[in-house]
Amino acid sequence: MRILGIESSCDETGVAVFDDEKGLVGHVLHTQIAMHAEYGGVVPELASRDHIKRVVPLVREVLAQSETSMHDLCAVAYTAGPGLIGALLVGATEARALAYALNIPAVPVHHMEGHLLAPMLEDPAPTFPFVALLISGGHTMLIKVEKPGSYELLGQSVDDAAGEAFDKTAKLLGIPYPGGPGLEKLAQTGNSKAYHFPRPMLDRPNCDFSFAGLKTAVLNAVHASTDLEKQKADIARCFTDAVADTLRHKCERALNLTGLNTLVVAGGVSANTAIRSLLSELMESRGGKAFFARREFCTDNGAMIALAGMMRFKAGQIGTLGVDVFPRWPLDSLKAL
Numbered sequence: 001m002r003i004l005g006i007e008s009s010c011d012e013t014g015v016a017v018f019d020d021e022k023g024l025v026g027h028v029l030h031t032q033i034a035m036h037a038e039y040g041g042v043v044p045e046l047a048s049r050d051h052i053k054r055v056v057p058l059v060r061e062v063l064a065q066s067e068t069s070m071h072d073l074c075a076v077a078y079t080a081g082p083g084l085i086g087a088l089l090v091g092a093t094e095a096r097a098l099a100y101a102l103n104i105p106a107v108p109v110h111h112m113e114g115h116l117l118a119p120m121l122e123d124p125a126p127t128f129p130f131v132a133l134l135i136s137g138g139h140t141m142l143i144k145v146e147k148p149g150s151y152e153l154l155g156q157s158v159d160d161a162a163g164e165a166f167d168k169t170a171k172l173l174g175i176p177y178p179g180g181p182g183l184e185k186l187a188q189t190g191n192s193k194a195y196h197f198p199r200p201m202l203d204r205p206n207c208d209f210s211f212a213g214l215k216t217a218v219l220n221a222v223h224a225s226t227d228l229e230k231q232k233a234d235i236a237r238c239f240t241d242a243v244a245d246t247l248r249h250k251c252e253r254a255l256n257l258t259g260l261n262t263l264v265v266a267g268g269v270s271a272n273t274a275i276r277s278l279l280s281e282l283m284e285s286r287g288g289k290a291f292f293a294r295r296e297f298c299t300d301n302g303a304m305i306a307l308a309g310m311m312r313f314k315a316g317q318i319g320t321l322g323v324d325v326f327p328r329w330p331l332d333s334l335k336a337l
């Protein structure tokens with residue numbers, strides 16, 4: 001059985017084909033980063049229009065790449081939320097239209113469930129139960145995952161998401177949007193002893209995060225800097241260390257709280273090498289294991305939607321005949337599989 005997965009929640013059009021026996025058999029992606037860069041962030045209307053232009057050619061391309069005939073498809077999965085409403089509607093309408101035409105079900109997928117399950121595209125895949133750390137452009141969450149679909153929220157950011165903190169800090173340092181990858185590169189030449197930025201909320205006995213204060217500390221360092229060109233690598237390095245350290249502490253707390261010893265880390269920020277290393281070290285020191293997706297599947301992609309869609313489809317959780325999109329959609333409201 002093969003499913004087509006379509007992702008269009010923000011600024012990436014991603015399409016993939018997942019086979020329940022062979023795994024991922026094709027995936028293609030168009031990122032709108034260059035288009036939005038001159039505005040310093042995603043412009044929702046431009047995003048929707050670009051998804052409209054890209055989605056059909058990408059569907060054709062991925063079917064050819066994976067040598068899949070449309071008639072081989074058992075269902076079409078699409079990101080139904082959370083995300084930008086106009087952008088979501090493009091993928092949802094394409095998926096629903098294809099499903100009508102082929103007389104197969106359309107399967108609405110939660111974007112964050114897609115991110116959370118993406119490490120299962122790798123070998124070895126994590127096994128349930130585990131603690132998931134979701135760190136993306138719009139979310140920072142710790143989740144207890146008993147089994148697919150059973151998501152208990154342990155904590156989340158009370159202000160900025162981790163990716164947002166990366167993007168805002170990058171902006172202060174003159175790195176173009178989205179700043180995460182550029183900031184990572186800059187940090188590699190920085191001195192980790194140059195600054196000590198705050199590790200927010202470590203004193204609180206919960207699994208919540210806060211990154212707004214860290215951003216202010218970076219802003220103060222930028223203002224106080226006498227030679228920003230020289231010091232920005234140090235700022236990037238110390239900022240990354242502060243985020244990584246905060247994530248490590250909160251993961252440790254979540255693991256202790258749940259008694260689990262498997263950590264799954266997903267979302268765009270999980271592409272960051274320093275964060276991957278620190279969390280891998282944490283799990284090694286506990287005799288457990290950390291799992292990540294390959295870097296290209298940390299940020300938005302169709303593969304994670306096809307995989308999550310296949311799991312929902314197999315459990316009989318298909319969509320209605322309408323175009324279902326939910327710009328806001330709590331992850332812990334999903335049905336367990």
Ligand code: ATP
Binds near residue numbers: 268
């Ligand atoms: P959400 O998934 O919460 O709806 P999103 O889809 O916009 O938000 P993702 O695509 O998962 O988020 O990730 C994008 C974010 O990841 C951006 O904030 C980006 O800066 C960050 N990011 C990408 N690569 C890296 C990296 N190497 N280091 C740090 N951050 C990174």
Ligand code: MG
Binds near residue numbers: 010300
């Ligand atoms: Mg994106």
Ligand code: FE
Binds near residue numbers: 111115136137299300
């Ligand atoms: Fe995302």
